[in-house]
Amino acid sequence: MPEERPVNKSMLKNTFTLVLDGVQDPGNLGTIIRTADWFGFKQIICSAKTVEVYNPKTVQSTMGSLARVEVFYEDLLLFLKNLDLPVYGAMLDGQSIYETAWGPEGLLILGNEGQGISGEVIKMIGVPVTIPRIGSAESLNVAVSAAIFCSDIIRKLNK
Numbered sequence: 605m606p607e608e609r610p611v612n613k614s615m616l617k618n619t620f621t622l623v624l625d626g627v628q629d630p631g632n633l634g635t636i637i638r639t640a641d642w643f644g645f646k647q648i649i650c651s652a653k654t655v656e657v658y659n660p661k662t663v664q665s666t667m668g669s670l671a672r673v674e675v676f677y678e679d680l681l682l683f684l685k686n687l688d689l690p691v692y693g694a695m696l697d698g699q700s701i702y703e704t705a706w707g708p709e710g711l712l713i714l715g716n717e718g719q720g721i722s723g724e725v726i727k728m729i730g731v732p733v734t735i736p737r738i739g740s741a742e743s744l745n746v747a748v749s750a751a752i753f754c755s756d757i758i759r760k761l762n763k
């Protein structure tokens with residue numbers, strides 16, 4: 605795991621931050637970092653159960669974006685406990701992202717590829733949100749979901 609340094613909470617103001625809870629596939633983490641960079645997200649906060657950011661497959665998947673997006677590892681329960689920011693969570697049963705009025709700042713939590721967001725972290729979510737399903741697939745890849753969420757957030761913030 606990278607050297608732990610705490611997130612400076614002031615850098616979370618007036619921006620959106622991705623929070624990853626237990627993402628295990630290094631390719632997914634790298635793709636999420638690259639996607640965050642594409643959409644202008646400056647930092648990602650990971651749980652201790654998220655794959656190592658310096659895994660060779662993760663680094664390769666970022667295609668250089670790791671140099672522009674800061675990645676932090678935190679105990680999510682402690683981190684989320686005293687924040688004064690909206691906390692959104694990617695859930696199968698949340699409100700549609702297309703009906704969500706994203707504010708000017710907040711955290712978006714995305715969960716593990718197989719289990720989703722952990723039960724303890726779910727309790728910290730103020731606004732469950734979902735990408736509406738039209739077809740029959742059970743779920744979306746977490747990196748694909750991150751891209752759709754980032755696109756919707758940025759589109760609405762730039763109106």
